[in-house]
Amino acid sequence: MAIELSGKPVAEKLLEQTLKTVEDLKKTDCFPTLAIIRVGNEQSSISYENAAIKTMQRVGIAVESMVFDEAASLETVIQSIRDLNQNKNVHGILVMQPLPETFSRYKVARCVDPTKDIDGITPLNLGLIVAEATHTLVPSTPKAVMALLEYYDISLEGKEVCVIGSSSVVGKPLTLMLLNAEATVSNLHVKTKDIKLYTQKADIVISATGVVELLKAEDIKDDAVVIDVGFGYKDGKPVGDVRYKEVSDKASAVTPVPGGIGVITTAVLAFQVAQASWKQCSD
Ligand SMILES: NC(=O)C1=CN([C@@H]2O[C@H](COP(=O)(O)OP(=O)(O)OC[C@H]3O[C@@H](n4cnc5c(N)ncnc54)[C@H](OP(=O)(O)O)[C@@H]3O)[C@@H](O)[C@H]2O)C=CC1
């Protein structure tokens, strides 16, 4: 039976550090503020927004939410990002995914001021991962996965790791971070012919697709570590990409949903807003 890799202690550690930074910033009249832009009403984005607002409240970070109708134009959203870039009272900008299908993610990402890019979506901040720069702003979820692995002392050097999902906000940057940590990484996606061929050999399987209960016990080897990034809904309740019960009979360790990567992601987000505020307020 697998051990449960709870995200809570990992998040607590990050939030303690963040709270101290925010308190120090407030003493210098710097009031860290996060702006959230959401287009449409996708359920996992609303969950993230609500969870993020609660976490920010806990550490004293202010939040301004801007919600656009699904039919809003790309130009309107880009203009609001440009306004936030100029606004000295806003230190971090989070653009919720998914965006409407007609939007170019790249056109949106390149407009964000890299110093306010607390979700690491700009070409500059994504490129800095390839360059192996440290202390940069990176996508929160991949950083959350790396923080969980470090907290539970799960080494990566020389390990076979499978990442399912190749989005620019989770799968791709995570693959690069794992590679930087000297793992041998396979990145799988919709066009991968036989996912099992890779997952059944892997020491660590990380699933980030949003396909509810995609990963089964037969897909992994005995004693694998399984990280569930997915956040979907079944019968109105949050569930991940992993069939938790059957997979935990075979794996050595599994993250739960809820209570796993999600809680660390919001803590990383708060941490990065505090870091970005520190830089902007000391300039
Ligand atoms: N817990 C947390 O903190 C977070 C959770 N999430 C959740 O993680 C999931 C992924 O998010 P995100 O990356 O933004 O989503 P995207 O929809 O942008 O990307 C999904 C990725 O999964 C791949 N994929 C989809 N179906 C399959 C399949 N059947 N087999 C293999 N690969 C597949 C897609 O492949 P292709 O590229 O070929 O289409 C794509 O690369 C969502 O459920 C999201 O809500 C996201 C961020 C944080």
Ligand SMILES: Nc1nc(=O)c2c([nH]1)NC[C@@H]1CN(c3ccc(C(=O)N[C@@H](CCC(=O)O)C(=O)O)cc3)C=[N+]21
């Ligand atoms: N630009 C962008 N970056 C993201 O990282 C991003 C996004 N867009 N769009 C939506 C998805 C989804 N996502 C979640 C993060 C945390 C929880 C979370 O905190 N979940 C709690 C439970 C919350 C609940 O029960 O509603 C938990 O897992 O325990 C959920 C979902 C981030 N995403």
